Amino acid sequence: MxxxxxxxxxxxxxxxxxxxxxxxxxxxxxxxxxxxxxxxxxxxxxxxxxxxxxxxxxxxxxxxxxxxxxxxxxxxxxxxxxxxxxxxxxxxxxxxxxxxxxxxxxxxxxxxxxxxxxxxxxxxxxxxxxxxxxxxxxxxxxxxxxxxxxxxxxxLFDPGLTDRQFDALAAAVELGYYESPRETTVETVAERIDAAPSTASEHLRKAESAVMSAFIGLREVS
Structure with a gap:
């Protein structure tokens, strides 16, 4: 659908x-x-x-x-x-x-x-x-x-990520990139999604920006 x-x-x-x-x-x-x-x-x-x-x-x-x-x-x-x-x-x-x-x-x-x-x-x-x-x-x-x-x-919560941004973010979460302390690196995330480290880093930055902007917008409404 x-x-x-x-x-x-x-x-x-x-x-x-x-x-x-x-x-x-x-x-x-x-x-x-x-x-x-x-x-x-x-x-x-x-x-x-x-x-x-x-x-x-x-x-x-x-x-x-x-x-x-x-x-x-x-x-x-x-x-x-x-x-x-x-x-x-x-x-x-x-x-x-x-x-x-x-x-x-x-x-x-x-x-x-x-x-x-x-x-x-x-x-x-x-x-x-x-x-x-x-x-x-x-x-x-x-x-x-x-x-x-x-x-x-x-x-319910859609920050409008591209497919590649979503793939990078999903890989980062699965691999522990956002754990404290961090359990993986951008290079490992890049390997998982078959991309250059600089490309993976850019996907993550854009995805993080979109997610946080959408979240703040949601909080402003609520």
Whole structure:
């Protein structure tokens, strides 16, 4: 079962007003769609995780005619959950349509970022995945960031390592490179993965950086 990590880049005139808020205001740091219910009805329900000034965020919600209702649950000083119902528009239909088909599933979260960017994960089989990507609106620039075999366990904490970085890190852990005191050397790790010591060292440095950055990001969310 394949997964695609996809980046969508919306042109300014197709961005949701709340997505534009991320671009135009320093008050909102993160806006992440955690779950959503999209039915045949004209209104959809979504749960967002929001970091930043919640007053600025909710004021923006009140100014949007499409937003039917919303509720806010505080997590801490800067983080909140926002449950909202909004009326679907033509952009939503163009986006949701290709992704609502037999053979694929959109796996939350969908992370909305500055400059009209959204990141999401889609899992499924080859044909439906290709068809879904092909039918996304032409004006929304679509980039496949990563392709792999889907594993829910990895999705719980995925620093986005390349195959070679993962092999180097797995070998290092198995051989005791991270034990204290250290039980092996970079040279031995390099032999295990059939690489030059300098290459193995570079794989490990990049893997360590990716893992630690992802971990800090996870801690910031939690």
């Amino acid at each position: 394949k997964y695609l990590r996809v980046e969508l880049r919306y042109p300014p005139d197709l961005r949701h007003p709340m997505h534009r808020l991320i671009d135009e205001s320093d008050a909102v740091d993160r806006d992440v769609l955690l779950h959503g219910t999209v039915l045949g009805e004209p209104d959809d329900t979504f749960l967002f995780y929001v970091e930043g000034d919640i007053d600025v965020y909710t004021d923006a919600l009140r100014s949007i005619d499409r937003i039917r209702e919303f509720g806010v649950t505080r997590i801490d000083e800067t983080a909140h959950y926002v449950l909202l119902t909004q009326r679907r528009d033509t952009v939503d239909d163009a986006m949701f349509g290709p992704l609502q088909r037999t053979g694929i599933v959109v796996v939350p979260p969908i992370d909305f970022r500055p400059n009209g960017v959204a990141h999401l994960t889609i899992i499924g089989t080859g044909g439906p995945l290709r068809d879904a990507l092909a039918e996304l609106p032409d004006r929304i620039e679509t980039t496949v960031l990563r392709i792999g075999e889907y594993d829910w366990r990895q999705d």
